Amino acid sequence: MRLSRAFLPTLKETPAEAQIASHRLMLRAGMVRQTSAGIYAWLPLGWRVLQRVEQIVREEQDAAGAQEILMPTIQTADLWRQSGRYDAYGPEMLRIRDRHEREMLFGPTNEEMVTDIFRTYAKSYRDLPRNLYHIQWKFRDEIRPRFGVMRGREFLMKDAYSFDLDHAGAVRSYRQMFVAYLRTFARMGLKAIPMQADTGPIGGNLSHEFLILAETGESQVFLHRDLLDFDVLSQSVDYDGDLSPIVDFWTSRYAATDEKHDEAAWAAIPEAERVSARGIEIGHIFHFGTKYSAPMGLQVSGPDGKMVVPEMGSYGIGVSRLVGAIIEANHDETGIRWPEAVAPFKVAVLNLKVGDAATNAMAETLYRAFDPDAVYDDRDDRAGVKFADADLMGYPWQAIIGPRGAAAGKVELKRRATGERVELSLEDAVARIK
Numbered sequence: 508m509r510l511s512r513a514f515l516p517t518l519k520e521t522p523a524e525a526q527i528a529s530h531r532l533m534l535r536a537g538m539v540r541q542t543s544a545g546i547y548a549w550l551p552l553g554w555r556v557l558q559r560v561e562q563i564v565r566e567e568q569d570a571a572g573a574q575e576i577l578m579p580t581i582q583t584a585d586l587w588r589q590s591g592r593y594d595a596y597g598p599e600m601l602r603i604r605d606r607h608e609r610e611m612l613f614g615p616t617n618e619e620m621v622t623d624i625f626r627t628y629a630k631s632y633r634d635l636p637r638n639l640y641h642i643q644w645k646f647r648d649e650i651r652p653r654f655g656v657m658r659g660r661e662f663l664m665k666d667a668y669s670f671d672l673d674h675a676g677a678v679r680s681y682r683q684m685f686v687a688y689l690r691t692f693a694r695m696g697l698k699a700i701p702m703q704a705d706t707g708p709i710g711g712n713l714s715h716e717f718l719i720l721a722e723t724g725e726s727q728v729f730l731h732r733d734l735l736d737f738d739v740l741s742q743s744v745d746y747d748g749d750l751s752p753i754v755d756f757w758t759s760r761y762a763a764t765d766e767k768h769d770e771a772a773w774a775a776i777p778e779a780e781r782v783s784a785r786g787i788e789i790g791h792i793f794h795f796g797t798k799y800s801a802p803m804g805l806q807v808s809g810p811d812g813k814m815v816v817p818e819m820g821s822y823g824i825g826v827s828r829l830v831g832a833i834i835e836a837n838h839d840e841t842g843i844r845w846p847e848a849v850a851p852f853k854v855a856v857l858n859l860k861v862g863d864a865a866t867n868a869m870a871e872t873l874y875r876a877f878d879p880d881a882v883y884d885d886r887d888d889r890a891g892v893k894f895a896d897a898d899l900m901g902y903p904w905q906a907i908i909g910p911r912g913a914a915a916g917k918v919e920l921k922r923r924a925t926g927e928r929v930e931l932s933l934e935d936a937v938a939r940i941k
């Protein structure tokens with residue numbers, strides 16, 4: 508993308524309403540625009556990152572055996588009356604009436620709808636197990652939307668729903684999602700820790716929240732220090748095999764949010780091994796048995812011909828919240844430092860003298876080598892502006908080309924994460940970035 512033609516509306520001033528770094532930086536970098544309280548438009552840079560995050564989530568869900576669908580945002584109140592949640596959900600639910608006075612709502616989650624879809628088709632034990640997920644906008648009328656996309660009212664969530672014949676199967680499905688979550692967040696460069704969690708309004712008895720540590724997090728968390736050094740991605744995973752060793756490994760150390768915190772277990776951990784910190788919830792997995800399948804009449808015939816009520820679980824990831832969370836974990840005073848896996852563009856080519864023939868030629872060549880994963884700063888602007896914008900927007904690499912370097916056939920490469928700089932030939936620069 509050529510910056511001379513791009514819609515990247517950066518802000519010079521720090522917006523007063525933004526209380527935390529990620530919100531400030533997303534506004535300054537022109538990633539999002541708040542259109543009303545807790546509701547955001549995603550501008551080109553932000554939209555690219557959101558899609559990259561979404562794609563990692565999708566790949567890991569698919570790898571774990573979940574199948575993607577797309578359910579609507581608008582639901583009928585009838586379904587929620589069947590589960591008994593229509594009245595229980597309270598003011599966080601945005602309730603709507605259509606022209607025929609039918610009660611509708613903007614979905615805050617989809618347990619009822621997916622159970623309705625599944626009960627229509629699933630007839631026998633052969634239709635199980637299944638795991639269906641979608642990545643769709645949700646609405647929760649949060650009392651205090653804040654921190655930008657971290658606590659929005661409209662937000663993008665991946666929610667998966669598993670259906671199993673019995674408890675052992677449900678635990679297997681739960682473990683598949685547990686492991687998929689570890690991999691998903693690790694691929695984004697995040698250290699997400701699974702922690703024992705409350706099941707809240709969804710109910711049930713087996714639940715983990717995945718959190719990253721951050722001073723601005725809204726949850727208080729307690730964990731064993733070892734968890735911060737556990738590795739995820741070096742291990743290959745067989746989702747059809749026994750996943751209990753991985754889950755047991757991760758649950759072998761204490762980790763809990765304040766709702767589940769157990770002072771006695773905590774006191775038993777040597778003080779030097781305890782970490783008590785703030786955390787951001789980026790994912791949450793629940794097993795809730797027949798909480799929805801039973802009242803909604805989902806039944807299949809079992810192997811012996813008797814009817815069985817499937818056990819279910821649900822598994823959420825805050826896709827749009829993750830964009831903010833990744834910035835919280837990867838920034839400095841000058842701007843964002845995107846991990847490569849989610850960066851909007853891999854490299855920014857900074858032309859320091861637009862119009863100089865040798866500089867233009869070299870910059871064009873480098874830009875074309877990485878397009879569409881490159882931005883080309885071909886604006887007629889001062890070098891200082893280009894450096895500041897590239898630092899703010901946080902591209903992993905900056906390729907800086909000026910007339911002196913171009914004459915000598917040299918590019919200056921800067922790694923955003925470390926600030927490290929090297930001068931290389933064009934060819935070596937391309938190889939280094941790749």
Ligand code: ATP
Nearest residue numbers: 656657658659662664788789790791823824825828
């Ligand atoms: P929170 O405790 O932050 O209110 P939650 O426990 O209500 O979140 P879940 O019902 O577990 O949320 O939804 C799954 C995921 O959706 C959460 O782990 C979080 O990442 C994301 N999420 C929930 N509410 C919001 C929101 N208002 N804005 C952005 N993401 C959200």
Ligand code: MG
Nearest residue numbers: 599647649707
């Ligand atoms: Mg909530």
Ligand code: MG
Nearest residue numbers: 707716788791
């Ligand atoms: Mg929560």
Ligand code: MG
Nearest residue numbers: 716788790791
């Ligand atoms: Mg939750």
